[in-house]
Amino acid sequence: MTETVLSSPGKEVVIGFDRPFVVIGERINPTGRKKLAAEIAAGDFSTVESDAVAQVAAGAHVLDVNAGVPTADEARLMTDMVKIVQGLVDVPLCIDSSMVPALEAGLAAYDGKALVNSVTGEEESLESVLPLIKKHGAAVVAICNDKSGISEDPDVRFEVARKIRNRALDHDIPADDVVVDPLVMPVGAVGNAGRAVLSLVRRVREELELNTICGASNVSFGLPDRQGLNAAFLAMLIGAGMTSAIVNPLHVEVMTGITGAEVLSGLDHRCKRWMKRCRALQQNQAA
Amino acid sequence: MTETVLSSPGKEVVIGFDRPFVVIGERINPTGRKKLAAEIAAGDFSTVESDAVAQVAAGAHVLDVNAGVPTADEARLMTDMVKIVQGLVDVPLCIDSSMVPALEAGLAAYDGKALVNSVTGEEESLESVLPLIKKHGAAVVAICNDKSGISEDPDVRFEVARKIRNRALDHDIPADDVVVDPLVMPVGAVGNAGRAVLSLVRRVREELELNTICGASNVSFGLPDRQGLNAAFLAMLIGAGMTSAIVNPLHVEVMTGITGAEVLSGLDHRCKRWMKRCRALQQNQAA
Numbered sequence: 124m125t126e127t128v129l130s131s132p133g134k135e136v137v138i139g140f141d142r143p144f145v146v147i148g149e150r151i152n153p154t155g156r157k158k159l160a161a162e163i164a165a166g167d168f169s170t171v172e173s174d175a176v177a178q179v180a181a182g183a184h185v186l187d188v189n190a191g192v193p194t195a196d197e198a199r200l201m202t203d204m205v206k207i208v209q210g211l212v213d214v215p216l217c218i219d220s221s222m223v224p225a226l227e228a229g230l231a232a233y234d235g236k237a238l239v240n241s242v243t244g245e246e247e248s249l250e251s252v253l254p255l256i257k258k259h260g261a262a263v264v265a266i267c268n269d270k271s272g273i274s275e276d277p278d279v280r281f282e283v284a285r286k287i288r289n290r291a292l293d294h295d296i297p298a299d300d301v302v303v304d305p306l307v308m309p310v311g312a313v314g315n316a317g318r319a320v321l322s323l324v325r326r327v328r329e330e331l332e333l334n335t336i337c338g339a340s341n342v343s344f345g346l347p348d349r350q351g352l353n354a355a356f357l358a359m360l361i362g363a364g365m366t367s368a369i370v371n372p373l374h375v376e377v378m379t380g381i382t383g384a385e386v387l388s389g390l391d392h393r394c395k396r397w398m399k400r401c402r403a404l405q406q407n408q409a410a
Numbered sequence: 411m412t413e414t415v416l417s418s419p420g421k422e423v424v425i426g427f428d429r430p431f432v433v434i435g436e437r438i439n440p441t442g443r444k445k446l447a448a449e450i451a452a453g454d455f456s457t458v459e460s461d462a463v464a465q466v467a468a469g470a471h472v473l474d475v476n477a478g479v480p481t482a483d484e485a486r487l488m489t490d491m492v493k494i495v496q497g498l499v500d501v502p503l504c505i506d507s508s509m510v511p512a513l514e515a516g517l518a519a520y521d522g523k524a525l526v527n528s529v530t531g532e533e534e535s536l537e538s539v540l541p542l543i544k545k546h547g548a549a550v551v552a553i554c555n556d557k558s559g560i561s562e563d564p565d566v567r568f569e570v571a572r573k574i575r576n577r578a579l580d581h582d583i584p585a586d587d588v589v590v591d592p593l594v595m596p597v598g599a600v601g602n603a604g605r606a607v608l609s610l611v612r613r614v615r616e617e618l619e620l621n622t623i624c625g626a627s628n629v630s631f632g633l634p635d636r637q638g639l640n641a642a643f644l645a646m647l648i649g650a651g652m653t654s655a656i657v658n659p660l661h662v663e664v665m666t667g668i669t670g671a672e673v674l675s676g677l678d679h680r681c682k683r684w685m686k687r688c689r690a691l692q693q694n695q696a697a
Binding site for chain 1: 601604608646649650667674675676
């Protein structure tokens with residue numbers, strides 16, 4: 124029974140097989156959000172604050188926090204943002220950066236057991252990130268690329284996942300604290316992108332017995348009606364056994380796809396969450 | 411390579427692995443539609459006609475035709491309805507009845523290779539329906555129940571599918587002309603209904619190498635936001651390898667789920683159908 128336990132001061136969230144699907148809010152991330160990047164660079168965290176509250180209200184169980192503003196001191200920003208978000212909402216955070224000093228600063232500032240996004244199969248990443256994970260008792264997202272880049276061959280990506288799992292064990296990190304991201308490519312550019320991820324999710328679950336995560340929205344990059352496509356993809360991913368994803372919980376269609384797929388996977392006992400969600404949507408429409 | 415070829419006078423539709431998903435319009439069916447039943451009983455086929463045209467316009471590749479009006483002469487009605495629908499739209503039909511004489515009448519009236527809905531694993535059904543299928547060179551929907559009813563055990567249902575496939579072969583019907591319906595129960599009543607069907611679809615495809623079909627809307631019976639749930643279910647079914655379904659093509663969310671899942675399964679080359687659909691929806695909204 125694979126379980127990745129994350130925590131904030133007052134809440135525990137478990138990513139696990141046969142557990143409710145874990146929704147990680149993607150919004151607190153200046154990548155591709157110029158206005159947010161400028162605000163953060165100027166020390167204005169008002170959008171970060173409103174995004175934190177709105178995403179939790181919309182059903183996010185965990186929030187991703189990324190402070191990657193070009194030319195800014197990312198480690199200092201990450202420290203500030205982790206403290207601000209933890210001061211506002213009591214959910215676990217996913218500390219997200221490609222810069223090790225920013226991950227380190229975020230972990231130092233964080234109160235609880237965080238998810239760290241991410242480590243790759245590259246030697247430098249493995250040997251700089253995994254010691255941090257061990258030191259702070261965190262969990263980590265294992266991204267299926269290595270020095271050769273992102274392979275289009277699912278077998279290659281699967282072996283990267285296995286390698287990261289094994290290296291984590293070498294660092295005395297429990298396998299349950301490794302959550303595999305099979306890497307979602309845009310299906311408009313890579314025709315078999317969806318199929319590759321679906322088969323990887325199944326294999327990682329069945330053969331490595333690890334939890335899985337992905338940035339699902341990437342799949343629809345460049346295509347029209349991205350929400351519709353993302354919703355279908357998430358339903359398929361949950362059908363294939365994926366246990367968490369980084370998504371925009373403010374997208375109603377996407378959350379409907381996730382909640383519906385939980386019902387159909389037998390993860391929503393007596394359809395209680397589905398009915399609660401339908402009632403809430405009706406009340407919103409009436410208001 | 412499994413292929414079930416259906417035809418109307420001017421069109422061929424192939425249900426097959428790695429083919430576009432086949433949408434079978436469910437509307438021409440008086441079951442649970444009192445007004446339609448009364449119209450048909452009174453010899454008024456205007457709704458049948460408008461439903462035929464609307465469903466094909468909305469993307470149905472095949473139309474289900476069911477003439478089950480209580481107390482009426484179903485065989486005569488089936489004859490009339492098959493002729494009327496074939497006079498209006500050039501798509502293959504699925505001749506749908508639990509009464510063998512109605513299936514016989516429908517097949518006699520039909521021009522092309524029809525899909526017959528359905529045969530079960532019961533001896534009486536097998537030995538009355540399969541000879542008709544052979545005689546008319548039709549394809550048949552094999553429903554996974556037998557004299558013991560609908561088992562909640564997916565293994566039992568799988569064995570019924572295998573039994574029907576083998577009996578069809580005994581009747582000199584090619585296995586490709588057997589399309590398995592794993593039987594969708596309402597998930598509100600049977601908690602593992604979705605999961606059971608998903609696993610059956612995968613097994614029927616991998617182990618029996620047969621096409622699959624289902625009446626997907628059943629899954630949401632009794633629950634709120636049925637379209638949202640049906641859309642998620644269809645995406646999951648396509649992810650599991652289902653190749654056709656009987657659905658309401660007028661439900662926009664459901665068709666979005668299907669078309670999206672095709673993109674993500676690599677069944678929509680260069681996302682052409684997805685983009686065409688998005689353009690059509692935009693034009694409708696603008697109009």
